[in-house]
Amino acid sequence: MDHRNQTLVTKFFFFLVGLTNHRHPYQIVLFLIFLFVYLVTLLGNLEMIILIWMDSRLHTPVYFFLSHLSLADVCSSSVIGPEMLTDIYVEKKVISFFGCAAQLWVFGHIVVTECFFLAAMAYDWYTATCKPLLYTLIMSQQVCVQLVVGPYAMGLISTLTHTAFAFHLPYCGPNIINHFFCDLLPVLSLACTDTQVNKFLLFIMAGALGVLSGVIILVSYIHIVIAILSIRSADGRCEAFSTCSSHLTAVSILCGTLFFICVRPSSSFCLDINKVESLFYIAVIPMLNPLIYSLRNKEVKDSLRRKLERKKFLINK
Structure with missing residues (x-):
């Protein structure tokens, strides 16, 4: 009977260690910090989505991709953030078997999707920089939709496979x-049981998808850099580099974090380090993305300024 009860519990419930397996004396401070980060992430990305949707000047392919990247950031933060905030105070951090599977699937789906969104944005920059005369023909509405649906589909297939095999x-x-x-x-x-098949499948699929998205980004930026360096005017080169610097910054932060998470061995010490790296990906990167794209992008700043001026005018009126 005890063995049957143990099997039933382990089948339907998991316990999370959390950020640390010790009760922290500064729980309120931790809670407030993570709550602030989560709210800034939520408001920043939702503001970016609304801004792009409302301003017709931003109805271009690059901002279409950016709006979906912001949506993915909202989902990645919301699928883990609220539970993480709750678990700061809860001694027994319980998650159901099916809840764990759903969380794993959604999180993995978003990771793959975001990588290919960044690849699609890199291809868009390449087309705009290297083939400006053919840009509207190449980046048609149909192509943009395909470049958004494709990442969602690849993320769905990849993570559904890992989740099904794991559970x-x-x-x-x-x-x-x-x-x-x-x-x-x-x-x-x-x-x-032996999980070598699962780990091998993870290595093959994650490696293939990572290499594919990475190659698209790398090749696109090689052509972009060559095209920019061929510009005779120094001011023109600076302006061109400034235009794509926000995307390059986001790519560097995301890919660097995912690289360190993936290459570490699965020892208990490295799993503890991976918690910090995962926290950086889940909490910090989604908060930084709207700041990177708004503070380093003239069109977004102009759109935000127009919106604030319009709101100020309506209030004064």
């Missing part, structure tokens, strides 16, 4: 996940 494994105890959310490798470490 068909037997889990017969222990059921404590050494993380603050359901990430794939910490979950696989709890399976009471």
Whole structure:
């Protein structure tokens, strides 16, 4: 009876260790910091989506991709952020078996999707810089829709495969996940069977998708740099580099973080380090993206200024 009860519990519930397995004396401070980051992320990305949707001057392919990137940031923060805030105060951090599977699937889906959104934006910059006369023909509305649907489809297929394979494994105890959310490798470490096939599948699919998106970004920027360096005017070169610098900054931060998460071995010490890296990806990057694209983008700043001036005029009136 005890064995049957243990199997039932481990089948339907997992316990999360959280950011740390010790009760922190500064829980209120941690809660306020993460709440602030989450609210800034939510408001910043929603503001970006609304701004792009309302301003007809921003109805261009690059901002179409940016609006979907902001939507992905909202989803990645919301699928983990509220639970992480709750778990700061809760001693037993419980998540259901199916809730864990859903969280793993949504998070993995967003990671893959964001990588290909950045690749689509790099291709858009390449087309605008290297083939300006053919830009409107190449980046048609149909192509833009395909470049958005494609990342969603690849993320769906990739993560659905990993989630299905992972949660068909037997889990017969222990059921404590050494993380603050359901990430794939910490979950696989709890399976009471060999998981080499799952890890090999993860390596192949994540490697293939990562290389594909990385090659698209790298090749696009090689052509962009060559085209910019061929500009005779120094002011023209500076303006061209400034135009794509926001996207390059976002790419560097995201790819660098994902690289360090993926290359670390799955020892307990490295899993603890991965918590910090995952926290950076889940909390910091979604908060930085709207700031990067708004503060370093003249069109977004002009649109935001027009909106604020219009609001000020209506208030004074």
